[in-house]
Amino acid sequence: xxxxxxxxxxxxxxxxxxxxxxxxxxxxxxxxxxxxxxxxxxxxxxxxxxxxxxxxxxxxxxxxxxxxxxxxxxxxxxxxxxxxxxxxxxxxxxxxxxxxxxxxxxxxxxxxxxxxxxxxxxxxxxxxxxxxxxxxxxxxxxxxxxxxxxxxxxxxxxxxxxxxxxxxxxxxxxxxxxxxxxxxxxxxxxxxxxxxxxxxxxxxxxxxxxxxxxxxxxxxxxxxxxxxxxxxxxxxxxxxxxxxxxxxxxxxxxxxxxxxxxxxxxxxxxxxxxxxxxxxxxxxxxxxxxxxxxxxxxxxxxxxxxxxxxxxxxxx
Amino acid sequence: xxxxxxxxxxxxxxxxxxxxxxxxxxxxxxxxxxxxxxxxxxxxxxxxxxxxxxxxxxxxxxxxxxxxxxxxxxxxxxxxxxxxxxxxxxxxxxxxxxxxxxxxxxxxxxxxxxxxxxxxxxxxxxxxxxxxxxxxxxxxxxxxxxxxxxxxxxxxxxxxxxxxxxxxxxxxxxxxxxxxxxxxxxxxxxxxxxxxxxxxxxxxxxxxxxxxxxxxxxxxxxxxxxxxxxxxxxxxxxxxxxxxxxxxxxxxxxxxxxxxxxxxxxxxxxxxxxxxxxxxxxxxxxxxxxxxxxxxx
Numbered sequence: 001x002x003x004x005x006x007x008x009x010x011x012x013x014x015x016x017x018x019x020x021x022x023x024x025x026x027x028x029x030x031x032x033x034x035x036x037x038x039x040x041x042x043x044x045x046x047x048x049x050x051x052x053x054x055x056x057x058x059x060x061x062x063x064x065x066x067x068x069x070x071x072x073x074x075x076x077x078x079x080x081x082x083x084x085x086x087x088x089x090x091x092x093x094x095x096x097x098x099x100x101x102x103x104x105x106x107x108x109x110x111x112x113x114x115x116x117x118x119x120x121x122x123x124x125x126x127x128x129x130x131x132x133x134x135x136x137x138x139x140x141x142x143x144x145x146x147x148x149x150x151x152x153x154x155x156x157x158x159x160x161x162x163x164x165x166x167x168x169x170x171x172x173x174x175x176x177x178x179x180x181x182x183x184x185x186x187x188x189x190x191x192x193x194x195x196x197x198x199x200x201x202x203x204x205x206x207x208x209x210x211x212x213x214x215x216x217x218x219x220x221x222x223x224x225x226x227x228x229x230x231x232x233x234x235x236x237x238x239x240x241x242x243x244x245x246x247x248x249x250x251x252x253x254x255x256x257x258x259x260x261x262x263x264x265x266x267x268x269x270x271x272x273x274x275x276x277x278x279x280x281x282x283x284x285x286x287x288x289x290x291x292x293x294x295x296x297x298x299x300x301x302x303x304x305x306x307x308x309x310x311x312x313x314x315x316x
Numbered sequence: 317x318x319x320x321x322x323x324x325x326x327x328x329x330x331x332x333x334x335x336x337x338x339x340x341x342x343x344x345x346x347x348x349x350x351x352x353x354x355x356x357x358x359x360x361x362x363x364x365x366x367x368x369x370x371x372x373x374x375x376x377x378x379x380x381x382x383x384x385x386x387x388x389x390x391x392x393x394x395x396x397x398x399x400x401x402x403x404x405x406x407x408x409x410x411x412x413x414x415x416x417x418x419x420x421x422x423x424x425x426x427x428x429x430x431x432x433x434x435x436x437x438x439x440x441x442x443x444x445x446x447x448x449x450x451x452x453x454x455x456x457x458x459x460x461x462x463x464x465x466x467x468x469x470x471x472x473x474x475x476x477x478x479x480x481x482x483x484x485x486x487x488x489x490x491x492x493x494x495x496x497x498x499x500x501x502x503x504x505x506x507x508x509x510x511x512x513x514x515x516x517x518x519x520x521x522x523x524x525x526x527x528x529x530x531x532x533x534x535x536x537x538x539x540x541x542x543x544x545x546x547x548x549x550x551x552x553x554x555x556x557x558x559x560x561x562x563x564x565x566x567x568x569x570x571x572x573x574x575x576x577x578x579x580x581x582x583x584x585x586x587x588x589x590x591x592x593x594x595x596x597x598x599x600x601x602x603x604x605x606x607x608x609x610x611x612x613x
Contacts, residue, residue, distance in 0.1 A: 011445075018449040023461060030465045037465055141593045143541050145548045146582045149564060149571070153579075157572045252454030256545050260568075270457070271549050274464045282464040286457040294452060 004305060012298040019290045020069055023283050028061045034279040038081045055081065055280070077284040082276040087284045091266065093170045095288060098265035100177050101184055101258070102250055109189030110196060110243060114236065117200025121235070122227065124205055133201065136194035144253050148187045148260040155183060170264035184261040188253050192246055199242040203235040210234075237308040244300030251289050337526075340602040347598025353591025357584075361408045370398040372405050372558045381574045391576040393567050402558040403580045407588060409557050410547070413473055414539040420478030422532050425485025430516055430524065432486070433493035440490075447486050455480060455542065460551065469554045473543065481535050481542075485528075492527040493520055526603040530596060537592035544585050560585040 027034070035051040036043040052058055056067075071078065077087035120132040139147065156164030166180045207213060208231060216226045255267035262268070266285050273281040341347045369389075376396035384391045390399040432440045450458070458480050466472040496502060497520070505515050546552030547561030555562065560581040567577035599605075 014445065015449040015452055018446060019453055022450060022453070026461050027465050030462070032465065037467075137593075138590070141537075141541075141589050142586050143545050143548075143561075143589070145545055145561070145564065146586055149568060149578055149582060153571060153575060157575070248452065248454050252456045255454075255456050255460075256549065259549055270460060271551070274460050274551055277464055277467075279461075279464050282461055286453070286461055289457055290453050293454065297452070 001305075005302060008298060008301050008305070012294050015294050016291060019294075020072070020287060021065075023286050023290075024065050024068060027279055027283065033057050034081055037277040037279055040277070051081070055079070072284075072287065077288075078280045080273075080278055080281045082273070082278040082281070087281055090269070090281070091284065091288065094264060094266045094269050096174075097170060097177060097263065098254055098258070098267060098289075099292075100174055101181050101188070101263060101265055102254060104178055104181055104185040105188035105192060105250065106243075108185060109192040112189070113193040113196035114200055114239065116193070117197040117239075118204055118232065118235075120197065121201040121204025121208065122231075124201075124208075129201070132197065136197050139190045139194040140198075144187060144191065144256045145260055147190055148183070148257055151183050151187055152260075164261070166261050166263045168264070172264075181261075181263060184257050184263050187257050187260075188250060191253055192250055195246045195249060196239065196242060200235065200239050203238050204231060207231050207235040237304065240300055240304040240307065244297040244304075247293050247296045251293050254289075337603065341595070341599045344598045344602065346594045347602070350591045350594025350596075350598060353587055354595055357407055357588045357591065358411070360404055361411050364404045364408065368398075368401040368404050370401045372397070372401050373556060374398070381570060381577075383574075384576055390580045391574065393563070393574065393577040394570045399563075399577055399580055402563055403560070403584050405558045406560040406563060406581055406584060409470065409553050409559055410540060410543050410561075413470055413477070413543055413553075414536050417474050417477035417481065417539055418532055418536045420474070421482035421485050421535055422528065424478075425482035426489040426524075426528050426531075427516075428482075429486040429489025429491075430493045430520055431512075433490045433497050434512065434516065434520070436497075444487075444490070447483055451483050451487070456545070459542070459546065463546070463551050468546075468551055473546075473552060477539055477543070481539060485531060485535065488531050489524060489528060492524040496520055496523050527605050530600045530603060530605045533592065533596045533599060537589055537596060540585075540592065541589055 032043075033052070034055055035048055035057060039047060039051060042048075056064065068078065075088060077091060079085070080087050080090060083090060116132055120129040123129045152164035155161045162182045163180065164183065166184065168176050168180050172180075213226060213230055216230055217223075221229075254265065255270055257263070258265045258267035259271050266289060270282060270285040270289075273285065342351065374397060376392065376398075378396070379388065379392050380396045381394055382388050382392040382396075388398050388400065390403060392398055393402075428443075432443055459476055462476040462480075463472065466476065502515065502519050505519050510518075543552050544559075544561035547559045548565045550562075550565065553559040553562060563581040564578045567574065571578050
C-alpha cells in the first residue's frame with residue numbers, strides 16, 4: 001500500500017518535472033526566442049539587445065532553466081515581456097477565478113453525470129438510454145465554442161435568462177463570480193457530464209452483467225436493493241479515477257470557454273498572452289494549469305486507491 | 317473475423333478486400349450517413365470556388381447585416397460579406413491543414429509506436445513514460461506554447477499539429493502492435509534473421525493496418541475540432557482566408573442582430589465533425605477495432 005502511494009507520488013513528480021522541461025525546452029528548440037517573438041519586425045539592434053539583457057537571454061539555456069525552475073519552486077514565475085510585471089502578481093487572482101469556475105462546473109456536472117449515467121445504465125437500450133447516450137456523444141463531439149455560442153443565442157439573446165458575457169472584474173468577490181458564471185459553467189459541465197456519464201453507464205452495465213448480481217437476483221433480492229447494495233458501490237468506485245482524467249478536458253475547455261464569455265481567468269489570459277507573443281507568460285500559465293491537472297489526478301488516484309481495495313493488489 | 321485471419325498470415329491483399337471492408341462500413345446506416353456527410357464536405361471544398369456567387373472578401377457597404385434573401389442566400393455579415401460564399405469556402409483551409417497534419421502524425425507516431433513495441437525493454441519504458449507525461453498536458457496548452465513561439469498561419473500549424481497529435485498515435489500503434497510481437501509468425505521471422513525493417517513492414521504493419529486507419533480518421537476529426545477552436549481564438553487560420561471558426565468569432569458581437577452570420581458556419585463545422593465521428597464509429601465497429609483504446613487526453 002505504502003509502496004503504491006510512493007509510486008504515484010513519484011510518477012506525478014516525474015510528470016511535473018518533465019512538463020517543465022518540455023514547456024521550457026520547446027521554446028528553446030524553436031527558431032528565435034521570447035524577445036524576437038515579442039518584438040516581431042522590430043527585433044534588431046539596441047531594442048533586441050535591451051530586451052534580451054532584461055530577460056537574461058544571453059546566458060546559456062541550461063543555466064536559465066535552472067534559475068527558472070528554482071524561481072518557480074519558490075513561487076516566482078518570472079516577468080511578463082508584454083506587461084512588464086511579475087507574472088505571479090498577474091496570475092494570482094485569475095488562478096482563483098479559474099478554480100472557482102471549474103469548481104462550479106464540477107459541483108454541478110459530476111453529480112448530474114453520475115445520476116444520469118446510472119439511469120442510462122439501468123435502462124440500457126431503452127429510449128431513455130438512447131436519448132442520454134446520443135445527447136452525450138453530441139455534447140462531446142461539438143467544439144466548446146459552438147456549444148457556448150448556441151447557449152448564448154438561446155438563453156441570453158432569445159430568452160434573456162442569463163447574461164452572455166461575464167462583466168465582473170478579475171478581483172470580484174467569489175459570490176459575484178459564481179452568480180455571473182452560470183453559462184460558462186454550464187458549457188464546461190456539458191462536456192464533463194457527457195464524458196463521465198458514458199463511463200458510469202458502461203461501468204453500471206458491466207456490474208449488472210456480473211455473476212454476483214445474477215446471484216443476488218436468483219436469491220430473489222428486490223431489484224432496488226441490488227442496485228443500492230451491489231451495483232452502485234461497485235460501479236461508482238472506478239468512476240473516481242475517471243473524474244481525475246476528465247480534468248484534462250475541463251482544463252483544456254477552460255481556455256476556450258473563458259475566451260467566449262470574457263471570463264477573467266487563466267485561460268483567457270493565456271490566449272491574450274499568445275496573441276501578444278508573450279512567451280514567459282504562456283509558459284507560466286501552461287505550467288500552472290498542468291500542475292493543477294497533475295495534482296488533482298494524483299488526489300483522485302490516491303482516493304480511488306483508498307476506497308477500492310481491489311486496486312491495491314495491482315502491481316503495475 | 318475472416319479479414320483478421322487473412323491479415324495474420326502477413327499476405328498483402330488486393331483491392332477486393334478493401335472493397336469488402338468499405339461495404340461493411342457502408343452497410344450500417346450511421347456509417348453511411350457519416351461518410352455521405354464527409355464526402356459532401358470534401359466535394360464542396362474541392363468545387364466550392366466554382367459555385368460561389370460572390371468573392372469571399374467582397375465587402376458590400378450597401379448590404380450590411382442583411383437577413384437571408386434571394387440575393388444573399390444565407391445573409392451577410394457586419395462587413396457586408398456574403399455568408400453563403402464564406403460558409404462554402406470556410407472548410408477548405410482547415411481540411412487541408414488537418415489532412416497534411418494527420419499524415420505527419422500518423423507517419424512518425426505509428427513508426428515510433430511499432431518500433432517501441434518491437435524493441436521493448438527500458439527504451440520502450442522510458443519513451444512511453446515521456447509520452448504519458450506529455451499527454452497529461454491539455455492539448456490546447458501544448459499547441460499554444462508552440463503558436464506563441466512560431467506564430468499562426470498554415471505553415472506553422474501543420475508541423476505543430478503533426479507533432480502534438482502524433483503522441484496519441486504512438487500510444488495506439490504500440491498497444492496494437494504488442495498484441496502481435498509475441499505471436500509465432502513474428503518470432504519465426506526473427507529466428508529467420510529478418511531485418512527489423514522487414515519485420516515491421518512485412519509482418520507487423522499489415523496486422524495493425526486496420527487500427528491505424530481508424531486512428532487516422534479519428535485524428536483527423538479531432539484536428540478539425542482543434543484547429544477550428546484555435547481559429548476561433550484567433551490563433552489558427554489567418555484572417556483573410558474564410559474559415560468557420562474565424563467567421564463565428566468575427567460575428568459574435570453582432571449575434572443578437574444577425575444570428576445567421578454565426579449559425580451557418582457553426583452548422584457547417586458541426587455537421588463535418590459529427591459526420592466524421594459517425595463514419596469513424598462505424599468503421600471501428602465493422603473492422604473490430606476498439607475505438608477507445610487510448611488513455612484520456
